[in-house]
Each structure stands twice: as structure tokens, then as C-alpha cells.
Amino acid sequence: MTDLRVLRGGESSPTYLLLHGLGATADVWHGLTGLLGDASWEAPDLPGHGGSSSLPSYSFAGVAAAVSSLIDPRGTVIVGHSFGGVVGLHLAGRPGVLAVAGLGIKSAWSDEELAKAAAMAQRPAPAYATRAEAAQRHLRVAGLEGLMFEAPDAAVVETGDGWRPAFDQRAFGIGDPQVEALVAASPVPVVLARGEHDRMVPASSAPVALPGLGHNAHVEDPGALLALLSTPPLRPPV
Incomplete structure (x- = not known):
């Protein structure tokens, strides 16, 4: 069992x-959660990230299984x-699960990109003389340099x-996400969004664009994401 x-x-x-991106922690959602009022x-922290324990090996299905107990049976909107x-x-x-919002999902991966990620997963985790250096590495890996000024x-x-x-750098080797197949198979509404200037995600992969924002749009402007979550089907009828 994963802690x-x-x-x-x-x-x-x-x-x-709320499910953060690769290399990040749950703390990236502080801006959004501060706007949610009394909403639950x-x-x-996903397995292998932050204060959560690692998995023996990584797959998207395995990570999903590890956090599935957090789904509220009264109704859950997943924001990842x-x-x-x-x-x-x-x-x-x-x-x-009522609906899924996917923000900044890179759906198309070349063989070269997958091979590079697999190679990164095999490298030993770097060690640094100071906490500040390790914290800077964390921000860089998570794409948060300039957006968060202090690592949690x-x-x-x-x-x-x-x-x-x-x-846990082994998570780099998680493989092809096969997003199109997952969206097609979803029994609940799925909304795919991206920051307008997200260089990782082409407009064709995410029909909804958040103006003026990049890959970490939820950190750059939590209010823009809140506005998206306030519209159907992400805001189910009461």
C-alpha cells in the first residue's frame, strides 16, 4: 500500500x-484551493513525489490505483x-467520478522523446551539498522556475x-500516455485545456485555451482555471 x-x-x-504534474507536489494547487471557498x-503528492512513498515500478494505471481511494463517492471532479x-x-x-479536466496534457510522444525519458529514468538521483541547490533542481524538473520561488x-x-x-526519477520512464484512447473510452465528460502559450501541447490536442498562459497555467493564474471549473460539465448541477 502506498503512503x-x-x-x-x-x-x-x-x-x-487535484493531481499535479511530473516532478511537482500537491503544493502547486495552493492558488486554486484558496479560491474554492467551501468546496471540498x-x-x-502522487507516488514517488514529495511526501508520498514510491512504487516498485511506474505505470499510469498503477499511479491511478494508488490514489483511487481519494475519490469521494458523493461525487468527484478530477483536475489533473x-x-x-x-x-x-x-x-x-x-x-x-463525474468529470475529468486535463490541463496541459502532452498527448503525442515520438519514439525519440520516449527513449530520452526512459534514459532519464535510469540515471541516479543527483545529490547536492545544500538544500537550496536541491530545491532549485526540484523547481527546474517540475517546470516551476520563476513561478514558485521556494520549494515546499x-x-x-x-x-x-x-x-x-x-x-523518484524512475517515474520519467512511465511511457506513452495514449491519451486519445483514454478520452475515447471515458464514460464521463472530459475537458482538455491548455495554456495558450504552452509549447508542449499543440492546440489540436486541447480544444480549450486559457489566454496568455503557459504549461503551468494553474500556477500562473489559478483564477483562469477556476473559471473553467465553474462551467458545465465540470460544474455539475446541484
Whole structure:
């Protein structure tokens, strides 16, 4: 069983299950959760990230299974960024899931890109002399440089040879997300969105564009994402 670090808040249904991107932690959702009022929300560090334990091996289905117990049977809207968005699509058929919002999901991967990611997964995690250096590495891997100026405590760990990001680099090798097949198979509504200037995700992969924003649109402008979540089908009728 995977031990998860989970941030929580609010009480009213439906619950928003917030799934961060590769290399990040649940802390990236602070801006959005501060705008949700009394709405119930849960934001885990995904396995191999932050304060959550690692998996023996990584697959999108395996990560989804590890967080599936967080689905609120009263009704859950899943909001996932990039890697977390694919995990959310794997949860679409679970009881209680009402809809899935995928933000910044890179759906098309070349053989070269997949091979590069697999090679990164084989590299030993770098160690640094100071926490500040490890924290900077965390922000760089998560694409958060310039967006978050301080890494959360859970993002780095002290080891016998110094400091390193808590992220398990083996997760880089998770493989092709096969997004189109997941969307086609989803029994609940799926909304795919991207920041207008997201260089990783072409407009053809995500019909909804958030103006003026990049890959980490949820961090850049949480209000823009909140506006998206306030429209059907992501805001189910009461």
C-alpha cells in the first residue's frame, strides 16, 4: 500500500481531486484551493513525489490505483495537470467520478522523446551539498522556475550524501500516455485545456485555451482555471 501525503480542505460536494504534474507536489494547487471557498478538495503528492512513498515500478494505471481511494463517492471532479491529467483519465470509470479536466496534457510522444525519458529514468538521483541547490533542481524538473520561488518542505530530502529532490526519477520512464484512447473510452465528460502559450501541447490536442498562459497555467493564474471549473460539465448541477 502506498503512503500518500494529502492536502485537504472544504466540505461541500462535489469534491475536486487535484493531481499535479511530473516532478511537482500537491503544493502547486495552493492558488486554486484558496479560491474554492467551501468546496471540498483533496490534493495528493502522487507516488514517488514529495511526501508520498514510491512504487516498485511506474505505470499510469498503477499511479491511478494508488490514489483511487481519494475519490469521494458523493461525487468527484478530477483536475489533473500534465502527468496528473493522464492519471485522472485512468480514474474516469471509477464510481463517483463525474468529470475529468486535463490541463496541459502532452498527448503525442515520438519514439525519440520516449527513449530520452526512459534514459532519464535510469540515471541516479543527483545529490547536492545544500538544500537550496536541491530545491532549485526540484523547481527546474517540475517546470516551476520563476513561478514558485521556494520549494515546499516535502519536495526535498536530506540523505547521507547531501540533499536531493524527493522525486523518484524512475517515474520519467512511465511511457506513452495514449491519451486519445483514454478520452475515447471515458464514460464521463472530459475537458482538455491548455495554456495558450504552452509549447508542449499543440492546440489540436486541447480544444480549450486559457489566454496568455503557459504549461503551468494553474500556477500562473489559478483564477483562469477556476473559471473553467465553474462551467458545465465540470460544474455539475446541484
